[in-house]
Amino acid sequence: MAGGDAVELSDHGLKLSIDRRKGRASSLVSQLVDGIAEAIGQRRILSGEKLPSVRQMAMHLQLSTFTIAQAYQRLVSLGMIASRPGAGFIVASPVTMEPAPQPRVPPSGPNDAWLLSEVFSDQTASIKAGCGWLPSGWLDGIEFGRALRSLSRTMKSQVGGYGQPFGDASLRSRVAFELARFGVPADINSVLITQGATQAIDLVIRFLLKPGDVVVVEDPCYCNLLERLKLARVQLLFVPRTPAGLDTDVLEALVQKHKPKALFVSSALHNPTGTSITLPMAYKVLQIAQRTQMLIVENDVSRGLAPPDAPMLAAMAGLGPVIHIGGFSKTISPLLRVGFIAADAATLEALVRLKMVTGLTSSAVTEKAVHQILVDSAYRQHLERLRHRLADVHTQIERKLCAAGVELFHRPRGGLFLWGRLPIDPAEAREVTARALRQGIWLAPGMYFSASDTASAWFRFNVAYCDTDRFWQFLSAL
Structure with a gap:
């Protein structure tokens, strides 16, 4: 993981890379969940093996026990680990784990019906270059936990x-x-x-x-x-x-x-x-x-x-x-x-x-x-950070898209989206979209945004998701 600190727990077969940068794309909890899930999936730790205790993991990674406990509880919910009284957390039996969904492309290729349904699953594609929302890591400035804890104290009499x-x-x-x-x-x-x-x-x-x-x-x-x-x-x-x-x-x-x-x-x-x-x-x-x-x-x-x-x-x-x-x-x-x-x-x-x-x-x-x-006064600060960060990312992504031969419709220097024309024949847009999805990249072609469903080489790009090597490699191969 770029910018991450690799921490190896040799006694437990775990090697985790934690990105602690302020502008990281994923939260610390999500990084822990993904890292442990990967170790289980690659059988570096096996069913029945014991994980480090919450306190041990916190000490090794120099994170709070609250962060470790959240990650463990999420893995329990996913069925990947189990909690045993007196024994701590162990890797669950494989029969309790479900394989991650794979990107599904309709037989006729991606279409507007797919855009309005399948794409909203978090696991359809790892690089959501065409989606319409911000990465979770960009929303770290929102105090969800504090808001929900406050509500839990005040709404007990209203749940009926x-x-x-x-x-x-x-x-x-x-x-x-x-x-x-x-x-x-x-x-x-x-x-x-x-x-x-x-x-x-x-x-x-x-x-x-x-x-x-x-x-x-x-x-x-x-x-x-x-x-x-x-x-x-x-x-x-x-x-x-x-x-x-x-x-x-x-x-x-x-x-x-x-x-x-x-x-x-x-x-x-x-x-x-x-x-x-x-x-x-x-x-x-x-x-x-x-x-x-x-x-x-x-x-x-x-x-x-x-x-x-x-x-x-x-x-x-x-x-x-x-x-x-x-x-x-x-x-x-x-x-x-x-x-x-x-x-x-x-x-x-x-x-x-x-x-x-x-x-x-x-x-x-x-x-x-x-x-x-x-x-909350933190909300206005959160908006300011988002606007400044998006402006900076726009500058980078605009430059890289142009270098990849993409024609930009406009340079807004703000918000989520850029509208660009790929250097392809418009008739190839559906096939390019399907090929990208098979490689774990979601693109949003212009035909989704047109009533005529006419072939178009224009695509919507979400600047917050584009800056990955795999995405640029895909564009350079067009």
Whole structure:
């Protein structure tokens, strides 16, 4: 492991490499779990053999006993070791261990259905160069344990009930406060908490649209949004995404001719291109929408990673002309599944009814955990570190991608994504994606982000996962 300290426990057949650097990709617990699991898998330690005690392992590795205990408990949960009273921890029988899942490629090759299901398994590919989230090690600044321990002391009397239809009041108030900092005229009555931004998108589509309605989306477009709109059987019109935001000439022509009901747009750090709308472009988009009374649905899930001066349409036009969608998967954790909708009161009343009909309340536990994290002073420091680190990584990955012959659409110097064209024939994109997956590398080709499923040499790259030798070797061989 690069930058790691190798520690050998000769009496136990273990040689572990621990990366202690501040910006490490994996937590100390994860490194211990992976190292011991590898030793078991390679039969360097055998079934029935005793592991070092928690105290012994902590002393050898110069780590806390709490870290060692967490790693051992995770290995117990995985069925790889067992706890024996009076004997400590031993390697479990092989029959109790399940082989790690292997990357599964559909017979027809990777497709949008695979992207929306199989890829979310943590073990489908070790190098997730096309995924949409940060590595766990990048989220070490979040005090999950403290938030959950605090909740365990305060929620014992509430475990027998549901959450609130609109979501936890303290979190709604905090979201409104954060939006107000950007200039959005929001209060607690403007915010509905959802089970992630994906549910927020689903609720807005159910509320706004019926089959046959005309809707404008960006090209390329966030793949989950695209698939959900297809399910709604609406008529989709596409406006090209540009480095400055949208092609407003095309948007103006589409709006004048088709009178669409809504425009779905990302203002900051668009998925998949990583671009953000400039202030002049934001004004143009709002003027076009205002002239035709076209509603804007602003998908703003990456706002926490965006530069402070990135325009927010809801702040510029208010919550009547704009429905604003946000979430915390990019900055806290996608596991918590907490998102929100900010809109005018009448719209929220309709949306909360839909929320209750389709899924009842969202999780009060995760909502309260997110609130605890947001009000912690460490959270703002965490965001600053993420933004600075992503800016540095962007510079490195942009340089290396260009050296590998990849044409970059834009250099955002922030957020997760770069949009680049590989030096291949577009017709080869599906085969290249399948070949990469067989080598443990997940790529996200442009066809996933297009309604036409047209072959494309454009790919989405997550800069936080790209800097590995195996990834660069794969690109250099194209």
